Amino acid sequence: MPELPEIETIKKGLAKKIIGKEIVDIKIETTKSFQGDKENILGAKIEEIGRRAKLISMKLSNGFNLLFHLKLTGQLIYVENGERMAGGHPSHDWHAKLPNTNTRLIFTFKNGSKLFFNDLRKFGWCKVLTDIELREIFEGYGVEPFTSDFTVDYLLRKAKKIPNRNIKQFLTDQEIIAGIGNIYVDESLFLAGVLPTRKLRDLSMAEWQKINVSVLKVLKLGLKYGGTSDRDYVNALGVKGGMQNYLKVYHRVGQPCLGGCGGVVKRMTIGGRGTHYCPTCQK
DNA sequence: CTATCTGTTCTGAC
């Protein structure tokens, strides 16, 4: 379930560790997890790490790029000297041996450190791409929430074309807004006080403003706590995030609403996905 | 044991 805050947390963690390192080997344990020619990355150094939507990109010194999509259960974990190093000190609160049965790819750097790509369900992937191919993929995504382009005006302009769609499917549409998934959309709509089933055409200006602000607040909170570890997500050192302790509705079906209304969190299905909400706090 | 659920994205049908 890694969404924007989780991917951004992994990106920041990896940046501290692997910028400038040279890839000397890649072991492909699961062929479908790696798409491209491995010869195009061997001997190259990692120059930059970026994030667009839920994707992590690595710019290489030879003109190629690595692009990762973790989908539902992907992990990127860096190991040096058999230890997960956090701020210069070994971190011992990880929970998986490496490699393990879910390890799909193992990158080895010149100093012997390794980057493990784990993915239980094998939906995720790593691709080797040229700059042009990478740019074309990135151009297919909508606005990044943490840019000045993410405004009420932008939302209204997009909503005008599909007035009949509900707000939940609108916010999770990657071609409209990049990086929001099932957890953060439910949390954002709870904070905004808007039911996920509401049609775009029926939303008031005040509600659009509330939605715009709430999405940013919730994503920022996710970043602050290093992401949500519902089950598979871990950061670049294999350590879980803390945002799951601050979720108001997600996976809280039947539990008391934390909005102070005295009600109970409900669950429904929208677009095939579990949707959590408070029928009292959200209108 | 079987059936169902999970949640991201792509594909194909209507």
Place this chain on the structure above:
DNA sequence: TGTCAGAACAGATA
């Protein structure tokens, strides 16, 4: 063109 079911896959839960 929009919408929606189904698929990719593995494991937890009922």
